[in-house]
Amino acid sequence: MAEICEYCQIAGGYGDILFETPYWIIYLAPSQRYLGTCVVALKRHSKDLSDVKKNEWIDFGIIVTKLEHALEKVFKPTLYNWSCFKNSAFRSSKPNPEIHWHFIPRYKDEVDFENLRFIDQDFGYIPQPIKKEIPHKIQEKLKKAIIKHIII
Amino acid sequence: MAEICEYCQIAGGYGDILFETPYWIIYLAPSQRYLGTCVVALKRHSKDLSDVKKNEWIDFGIIVTKLEHALEKVFKPTLYNWSCFKNSAFRSSKPNPEIHWHFIPRYKDEVDFENLRFIDQDFGYIPQPIKKEIPHKIQEKLKKAIIKHIII
Numbered sequence: 545m546a547e548i549c550e551y552c553q554i555a556g557g558y559g560d561i562l563f564e565t566p567y568w569i570i571y572l573a574p575s576q577r578y579l580g581t582c583v584v585a586l587k588r589h590s591k592d593l594s595d596v597k598k599n600e601w602i603d604f605g606i607i608v609t610k611l612e613h614a615l616e617k618v619f620k621p622t623l624y625n626w627s628c629f630k631n632s633a634f635r636s637s638k639p640n641p642e643i644h645w646h647f648i649p650r651y652k653d654e655v656d657f658e659n660l661r662f663i664d665q666d667f668g669y670i671p672q673p674i675k676k677e678i679p680h681k682i683q684e685k686l687k688k689a690i691i692k693h694i695i696i
Numbered sequence: 697m698a699e700i701c702e703y704c705q706i707a708g709g710y711g712d713i714l715f716e717t718p719y720w721i722i723y724l725a726p727s728q729r730y731l732g733t734c735v736v737a738l739k740r741h742s743k744d745l746s747d748v749k750k751n752e753w754i755d756f757g758i759i760v761t762k763l764e765h766a767l768e769k770v771f772k773p774t775l776y777n778w779s780c781f782k783n784s785a786f787r788s789s790k791p792n793p794e795i796h797w798h799f800i801p802r803y804k805d806e807v808d809f810e811n812l813r814f815i816d817q818d819f820g821y822i823p824q825p826i827k828k829e830i831p832h833k834i835q836e837k838l839k840k841a842i843i844k845h846i847i848i
Contacts, residue, residue, distance in 0.1 A: 593778055594764040601757035602750055612746035623786060623793065626745055627779035634775060634804065635820040641775065652786065668787040673822060 577676035621649035773801035
């Protein structure tokens with residue numbers, strides 16, 4: 545699995561699985577600086593997006609819609625950032641990058657969830673790779689809240 | 697067209713057109729902090745990636761391959777960053793975001809092009825939205841060098 549990715553902020557994995565499709569696995573990211581941040585990882589090992597095949601792109605498009613629509617129902621973010629960077633893998637002397645997307649909801653206004661306050665301090669600007677973990681129990685509730693609105 | 701996008705760094709457009717497809721237009725970005733940076737913009741106005749249709753995703757996948765393979769032949773970057781952020785549009789009181797992707801080649805080693813030296817000072821980390829314009833004549837040569845290797 546991945547090294548410590550700047551947005552994922554975890555060594556050895558991308559977090560808890562939310563759901564999966566024939567080609568991708570969707571995780572709730574360990575770092576929740578931006579509430580609802582997820583990772584969409586290609587199931588097979590591949591270095592560049594140019595390796596992604598037609599059916600994988602079609603499947604990815606469906607996942608994008610499922611995630612954006614689910615978050616819309618749970619927290620109504622203002623917009624969504626998507627990125628496939630893979631930078632951190634190249635800090636290693638033997639880079640072994642994997643294709644994984646960062647899905648980062650962004651919020652103009654603050655959001656309360658389970659008595660935790662989430663303020664997007666970088667709204668209007670690029671997301672910052674700063675780790676923010678939340679208590680395990682709240683992470684579990686967040687996972688359930690999103691899954692509930694994923695249309696399978 | 698877009699406001700001043702953080703990566704595009706231009707008001708009123710995304711740069712010079714490299715090529716277009718039925719659904720997307722591909723520009724050479726005005727800011728070349730990362731040599732070969734391009735913008736891939738959806739031709740129709742749309743706010744979220746969840747609006748992108750199946751045929752547009754398939755077409756986008758083909759563009760990804762064309763751009764990565766062309767850059768590979770011209771400058772051999774170490775990796776490629778892709779992102780669809782749209783943050784800057786939300787600094788406006790009346791946000792009117794458009795779907796556009798940033799294609800940002802990243803380089804472990806320095807590259808010389810037309811006697812200009814390009815050093816990726818942020819290699820291994822997220823790309824920084826810092827403007828770097830190059831002389832118009834060199835921008836034109838860069839455009840031609842990339843187009844030459846785009847397989848239509």
